[in-house]
Amino acid sequence: MQKFLIGKEALTADKVVIHGQDAKHICKVLRLKPKDAVSMTDGHGTDFTGCIEKISPDLVEISIVSEKKSLTESPLDLTLCTAMLKHNKMDEIIKQITQLGVTRWIPFYCKRSIPLSDKKKEGKQIERWQTIARESLKQCRRSCLVEIMPAMDFEQVLAFSKECSHKIAFWEASDRPLAPPDTQGSHSAVVLIGPEGGFEEEEIRLAVESGFVSYSLGPRILRAETAAVCACGLVQYLLGDMGGC
Incomplete structure (x- = not known):
């Protein structure tokens, strides 16, 4: 039904x-x-x-x-932060992460983001993304809408993440595989996914200074939108309701 x-x-x-x-x-x-x-x-x-x-x-x-x-919502308060991509790619991310039980989604700008910031278009983009989230919710029978937040810059994302207990940055240059955390802590997590060109080393350094740990998504280079969906599935498996620890 x-x-x-x-x-x-x-x-x-x-x-x-x-x-x-x-x-x-x-x-x-x-x-x-x-x-x-x-x-x-x-x-x-x-x-x-x-x-x-x-x-x-x-x-x-x-x-x-x-x-x-509802019995369909994850116990994990999961925030996905994805660097800005061309907007049809962002549309697809929203459809998929709604199905994966993400709590909120933050688009952000970093040094290699495409497109660049355009405040005049952002209001209409947010409205479009909210519509996509509503339609995806009906399809997957969730009961909580994904919170679509206004676009931020990289420093704002780090500040927003300050109180989260699990801070995860996926970076293609990392050699650390994702593993279950030693302690569960409070049930919130934030995930950072970079743009098509990846994060710059300085950005990862700033993230680590803010409490993030950088992890690898394996030996292959994933498209940014693929990485976002893959990351959410893995984190829900380890910390949420998709069958992990």
Whole structure:
């Protein structure tokens, strides 16, 4: 059963009203009818099961049958920070990391980033990425939206990461394989992925001074978007809910 994302404005004490494209999808594509069941989430970790009372392409009215905390969210508060890439590549990263249970995503600029910073375009880019995250959430049946944060520079990312217990920077020049941490600590982690040209040594030095440890993703050179997805899967395996320690 597909899961639908509902906003606070759609939710009352015992009913949900869905408008727009989702209403049209429920009516015309899924061809649901009154008394059919619908799965929903508020995007903040609460799931709802409902029963359709009224349905049209413009409006679907659903009575809430049950409400519960989601069982699909990772216990790991995982932040992925990826250096800016050409934007179709960033789109793909968001789709994949939503499926992997990432909590928040921070795009950032570093010395080898392409494209360079463009404040005029960033607002529209954020809106686009938030839309992609919402659509991916429905597909993978998560219950918490990935938090898409405004673009930062490298120093801001290091400052943001200050309180995280596990700070991981993947760098092609590192020879240290990723391994389970000696201590679990508080359940938060931040992962740094560089641009297509990789981090410069000075950037890794600054990251290490800020508490990061640099790790390798193996002997092959990965595309930046591949590295981002691979890194999230590995970290969720070791620290999250994908079957590790």
